[in-house]
Amino acid sequence: MSHVLAIAGRELRSIFATPVAYVLIAVYMLFAGFVFFASLGMFLVQLEQIQALGMTNLLEQWNLQAIVVAQSFSTFAIFLAFVVPLLAMRAFAEERATGSIELLLTSPVTSTQIVLGKFLAIAALLALVTALTALYPLLLFAYGDPELWQTLAGLQTLLLYSLSLAALCCFISALTRSQIVAGLVGVAAALVLLLIPFAAESSQSETMKAVLRWLGTSTHYEAGLAGDVRSEDLAYFGLTILASLALARAAVDSLRWR
Amino acid sequence: MIKADALTKRYGGLTAIRGVSFEIAKSEVVGFLGPNGAGKTTTMRILTGYLPPSEGRAVVGGFDLAVEPNSAKRVTGYLPESPPLYPEMRVRDYVRYVATLHDVPRAERAEKVERALGSCGLDSVADRVIRTLSKGYRQRVGLAQAIVHEPAVLILDEPTSGLDPIQIVEIRELIRRLSAEEGRTVILSTHILAEVEAICQRVLLIAYGQLRVDARLDALREQGSLEQVFMREVEAAASRDARAAAEASAAAVAAIAEGQP
Numbered sequence: 001m002s003h004v005l006a007i008a009g010r011e012l013r014s015i016f017a018t019p020v021a022y023v024l025i026a027v028y029m030l031f032a033g034f035v036f037f038a039s040l041g042m043f044l045v046q047l048e049q050i051q052a053l054g055m056t057n058l059l060e061q062w063n064l065q066a067i068v069v070a071q072s073f074s075t076f077a078i079f080l081a082f083v084v085p086l087l088a089m090r091a092f093a094e095e096r097a098t099g100s101i102e103l104l105l106t107s108p109v110t111s112t113q114i115v116l117g118k119f120l121a122i123a124a125l126l127a128l129v130t131a132l133t134a135l136y137p138l139l140l141f142a143y144g145d146p147e148l149w150q151t152l153a154g155l156q157t158l159l160l161y162s163l164s165l166a167a168l169c170c171f172i173s174a175l176t177r178s179q180i181v182a183g184l185v186g187v188a189a190a191l192v193l194l195l196i197p198f199a200a201e202s203s204q205s206e207t208m209k210a211v212l213r214w215l216g217t218s219t220h221y222e223a224g225l226a227g228d229v230r231s232e233d234l235a236y237f238g239l240t241i242l243a244s245l246a247l248a249r250a251a252v253d254s255l256r257w258r
Numbered sequence: 259m260i261k262a263d264a265l266t267k268r269y270g271g272l273t274a275i276r277g278v279s280f281e282i283a284k285s286e287v288v289g290f291l292g293p294n295g296a297g298k299t300t301t302m303r304i305l306t307g308y309l310p311p312s313e314g315r316a317v318v319g320g321f322d323l324a325v326e327p328n329s330a331k332r333v334t335g336y337l338p339e340s341p342p343l344y345p346e347m348r349v350r351d352y353v354r355y356v357a358t359l360h361d362v363p364r365a366e367r368a369e370k371v372e373r374a375l376g377s378c379g380l381d382s383v384a385d386r387v388i389r390t391l392s393k394g395y396r397q398r399v400g401l402a403q404a405i406v407h408e409p410a411v412l413i414l415d416e417p418t419s420g421l422d423p424i425q426i427v428e429i430r431e432l433i434r435r436l437s438a439e440e441g442r443t444v445i446l447s448t449h450i451l452a453e454v455e456a457i458c459q460r461v462l463l464i465a466y467g468q469l470r471v472d473a474r475l476d477a478l479r480e481q482g483s484l485e486q487v488f489m490r491e492v493e494a495a496a497s498r499d500a501r502a503a504a505e506a507s508a509a510a511v512a513a514i515a516e517g518q519p
Contacts, residue, residue, distance in 0.1 A: 006358040010344070017346035103342035103403070106306045107359040108328035257310055 003109050007117025011091075012124055021087060021125065028083045029132055036072045036136040043067050065147045066226065069137050073154045073225040076133060077161055077218070081194055084162050085186025087125060088169035091118045092252070093182045101255065111252040115170065115245055122166045130159040150227025157224030160237040161217060165190050167244035174251035193217040259284045259411055259443040260305060265314035267300050274300040275467040277314070282445060282460075284410075287437045289454035290447040291471075292464040293492055298447040299339055301464065302413050305445070306336040319410050332361055335409035337417055341400025345389035349380055352388060353402050360407035374406040377432055379425075393420040401429065405436065412436065414446040418453060430457050451484045463488065465495035 015021045043064065050058050095101040104114055137151045169186040176182050197216035203209045213219050220233040260282040267274045275297035282288050292298050303309040304316050307327045316323045321330035344352060354371045362370055375384050378398040383391060388399060397420050404412060417433070418426045434457050436442045445462075448454060454461055454475070461478055463471035470491040471478070478487055 002358060002364075006355060010347070010355050014344060014346050098342075098345075099338070099340055100342040100344055102308055102338050103356065104359070106308050106331055106334070106336050106338075107356070108331040108361060109359055110328070256308075 003113040004117045004120060007104075007109075007114060008120035008124070011118055011121035015087075015090075015121065015125060020090075024083055024086055025129060025132065028079055028129065031079055032072070032076050032133060033136060035075045036068070039068050039072050040140075064140060064144050065150050068140070069146055069151055069154060070226040072136070073158060074222065076158060077221055077225065078194065080158070080162050080165065081190035082187055083129075084126065084165040085169045085172075085190055086183050088122050088166045089173055089179045089183035089186055091122065091170045091182075092174040092248075093176050093179045096177045096255075097179070105256055111249045111256070114252055115174075115248045119167060119170055119245060119248075122170065123163055126159060126162040126166060129162065130155055133158060147227060153227045153229045154225045156229070157221050157233070160224070160234070161221045164217070164237045164240040164244070167241040167248070171244045171248040171251060174248050174255070190217075259286075259319060260445065261315075261317040262301070262305065263315040263317070265301065265304055265311045265316060267297075267304060267309065268312045273467055275464070278464065278467075278469045279314075280462055280469065280472050282443055284443055285437050285441040286460060287433065287444045287446070287458045288460045288462055289458035289475075290445055290462050290464070291449075291451070291454060291488060292447075294449075296464045297467045298464055299415055302336075302415050302445070302447065303338075306334055306413055307331050308336075308338075332407070333410045335404035335407065335412045337400045337404040337412075337414045339415040339419075341396055341403070343388050343396060343399060346387065348385055348387055349391070349399055349402075350375065350384040352399065353406050356403040357406045360409075362407050370406055370408065374402040377405065378402040379428060394422060394425050397421055398425070398429070401432070408440075410442060412442055412444045412446075414444065416448055417446055418448065418450065426453075433457055451488060455484060463491050465492045466499040468495060470495050 043062075046067075047062060050062060092101070095104065134155050137146060137155075140146045141148075165186075168189060169182065172186050172189065173179075173182040176185075193215070194217055197213050197219050200209045200212035200216070203212060214236070220236040223230050224233050260280075262278055262280050265278045266276050278297070278301055290298050290302070300309065304311050304323075305318060307323045307330060310324070318330040319333035321327075321333070323330050347355070350371060353374055354367060357367050357371055357374075375381055378401050380395070380398055380402055383395055388396065391399065397417070401414070401417060404414065412433075414433070418429050421429060430453065433444055433446065437444050446458075458475060460474050461471060461484070462469060471487065475484075478484065481487055
């Protein structure tokens, strides 16, 4: 365990030693803030129109939670498909490029410990990103009355989704010496996972449709972002993380057998 | 302390070393010589568990690297050709990190880190960021991380490269002290023949992937200067290698010719 923590601690400090993480997080927060307040502004305008037209039956479903929070979270998830791979791309690729991986591989440390250490560092970083994201809905609590548990469920889903992408990108990063390649392939993989459910719609066979839909990440975060935590979604993200870390471990093991 | 048993390493079609065997006893200082590309680094990487041999067996500190790699790594200190540094870290933090990875108990960590920093003359730069250090200091940081866990075996790949003459003398003095006073076994590769004469008791010479010389320095001196021995053996290995290649291609031609009626 001390190995895992040592590796994670070093990784985390080195993430913050370069401006990359700061810039990425700042850009993400900027876009997220823009989307959030744009959707809030839209909500208020539409609310006024509905009231002016006297469509009181619509007012029932016109709530802050579903329109502003859940929908901006959906957009954040798309931003994260770009941000998370760029944050995780350095994990192994950088150490392989500089040769410092030689230190890890000649130390009495197992491949599992190396992978867990790297993943733990990026997980801590993503927890921070999620906490920063929480600032936007938090502002709503100061002025309005959104649903607390549904908002928390949405944040938890964003975090789980980020963690699953991070685990996948750790694996991709262990396959190459180039951070850029790891980052680009990571973004591509994240986008493919987002888009798979759309391919499902045009599929002929019902089984294929169900499989493709299940594989897609958006299938599994939509309910959670709207505040509905489903065990099948938790299982999907948990499985993705475990499978990706197992693959990353195999990739690190293969570095020992060149 | 170190046992290499018929080590062979192939990278695809290229054979880097072929049947290299030697044994090194406790507290010996052995110089590992050979022209560039002869297989010195490959052999050292096998001994440190960074690369597995294609054939053969490596035992370090009584632990077979194929069976108990982590036990062997715990008793080994390794300075690769280019020190595996993290440029954004401070010197002391970096050495402490390596101590943690090598299972130095928490209670002893601070003391051992300071001792390693002191031994390598790094006290004055302990709080500097590694990126800002000169090449000589970086090399010394690499050496400090190799000795911080007080390993029984030290494997140093060109430990004095990039150092100025004063630093070279200091590092040689440190290596001599590590073996004479603390009983550590050292294997170091170098291109500087005078360095071998200054600190080693024994010489291993590798050329074209094969071990050509394994002798005590005083025995070698009777055959002439180290430089003469080096030139002679490398040339002999070169001609043998050329002959082997020629024979192999002749055999291949013969095999093809035989295959045709």
